Amino acid sequence: MNETNEMTGFLEDASFNQSPAFGDVDLFSADKPLSEAAARCGLDAKALAACGKDYGSAETLDLGRVANENPPRLRTMDGKGNRIDFVEFHPAYHALMAKSIGWGIHSGAHDGSEPNAPLTSRAVRLYLATQAESGHLCPITMTHACIGALKSEPDVLAKWQAKIVSREYDKRALPWWEKAGVTLGMGMTERQGGTDVRANITEAALHGDHVEISGHKWFMSAPMCDAFLVLAQAPGGLTCYLMPRYRPDGSQNAIRFQRLKDKLGNKSNASSEVEFHGAWAERIGAEGQGVRTIIEMVNLTRLDCAIASAGQMRFGLSQALNHIRNRSVFQKRLADQPAMRAVVADIALELEAQIALVFRLAHAIDKGETAYARLLTPAVKFLICKSTPHAVYESLECLGGNGYTEDLPMARLYREAPLNAIWEGSGNVMALDVLRAAGRAPDATMETVGALVRTAGQAFDVRRLAAALEKTLKSPDAERRARFLCEGLARLAALAALAEANSPFATLYGDARLTGFPFSQYGAADLGASEAALLDRALAA
Ligand SMILES: Cc1cc2nc3c(=O)[nH]c(=O)nc-3n(C[C@H](O)[C@H](O)[C@H](O)COP(=O)(O)OP(=O)(O)OC[C@H]3O[C@@H](n4cnc5c(N)ncnc54)[C@H](O)[C@@H]3O)c2cc1C
Missing domain, CATH: 1.20.140.10 (Butyryl-CoA Dehydrogenase, subunit A, domain 3)
Incomplete structure (x- = not known):
């Protein structure tokens, strides 16, 4: 069995006692806890199994490898010194984008295609997709989430909606209205304030029917998205804006990528540092109500x-x-x-x-x-x-x-x-x-915790945990114990979910x-x- 091959010089059966490559697995059907959760929510197992097979195929899993071994590259200028601010991705990344947009993970919870538990159905597809590759899901999840914010400006959403919910991935750098489908990103984090977005210093100045934004973002991922939700300071306070890659006249917007982050992982995804030099944008939601x-x-x-x-x-x-x-x-x-x-x-x-x-x-x-x-x-x-x-x-x-x-x-x-x-x-x-x-919402909180305790209590005696959580919630020292409270609540809810x-x-x-x-x-x-x-x-x- 283990004789040397004369041509290759390797042992004939080099895979002896090595596990086989993982691939061509239906990631949905092979996962009993998942398929049972989907059944509880009334989801269509057949459709999800097709999705599970697609992301679990050896070919898709290999796209994940290739997309990460060939990270995106920023080209700020062309050979003549013109700004192009273009990020080049490997074809494997584009193939993954096309697949996840095809499965509607970017918008399927909002487009009416899933009348029964739309968010949950899409969540299953996200869970399956991330097993093949996580980096490309950054713009996919941001597009899904941006729709939530755009709902506060129905006219803007109406303008963009058909392009956002399109199941066609269009990687071309073109004005959004010329494309078959678009993706959305977001820029909140600045150098001096990430969590604390109120410390943002990027400014918005009114110019007729739109604003022009000047400043920077320290992290803005998936810079080839077609528009970004951006927070900037307006006279009335921190405000949310939609900033497209191209101005309405078709010229490139004043979005200047400085460099791409050199990250621990998440290599297939580009995360940029960016400056705005009077970039065209329109307001989303009321001025001063950005958060x-x-x-x-x-x-x-x-x-x-x-x-x-x-x-x-x-x-x-x-x-x-x-x-x-x-x-x-x-x-x-x-x-x-x-x-x-x-x-x-x-x-x-x-x-x-x-x-x-x-x-x-x-x-x-x-x-x-x-x-x-x-x-x-x-x-x-x-x-x-x-x-x-x-x-x-x-x-x-x-x-x-x-x-x-x-x-x-x-x-x-x-x-x-x-x-x-x-x-x-x-x-x-x-x-x-x-x-x-x-x-x-102290009353609603106690009601929720009470319901969790009753459900979880059917499987396990949670009285000690419940008392400790309640004591922490009422303690003047609660901030110091915030992680105890947070993990305790999540574990109680997990137990309740299992019991239910x-x-x-x-x-x-x-x-x-x-x-x-x-x-x-x-x-x-x-x-x-x-x-x-x-x-x-x-x-x-
Ligand atoms: C790969 C990558 C991609 C990203 N892409 C984007 C993007 O597309 N758009 C975007 O807007 N942002 C993006 N971010 C930024 C990301 O959202 C922020 O890094 C994150 O929200 C944390 O903010 P910060 O880095 O400013 O850290 P800080 O806010 O400075 O926090 C540092 C630490 O302090 C802790 N902390 C904060 N406040 C308190 C407090 N009150 N008490 C105790 N501890 C506290 C935090 O938990 C954290 O551990 C990206 C980040 C990464 C790593």
């Missing part, structure tokens, strides 16, 4: 961060399972080694809870459960986005040395994983936002995450006889 206008958008992007992080955790777990089921050590498959089973089953348990939680949240928004959504969106983003890097790291280690190489997707996933926790409000900002939501779904793992989740020794490494929890079921459900053979 209120973008809040709709931010809530949608925060939910997307959580969904995408769950998808990343999922992809890491799939890689781990694929490996341990096919690799033997000491004459025994890794998947049959008790210490390995404990680790992977523990990740699977975490993912069971996070899938139940994040799709419960998406469905709550679809159903108009505003109090639940307001309190839990930041908490869920906090918990899931912060858990993913650790789970991805453990999944990487399950592949041993191979996991650490660039030949497999784990190294890229590991670099990508911390990002969702940072953008759209970093960890502390999420924890403080939970406090803010609770402070603004009649999950056989609800009680186990309470046992493993809310009691016992405060150990934090995967594999430390005693999952007993549930290990087999968790592993079997996580990835269909």
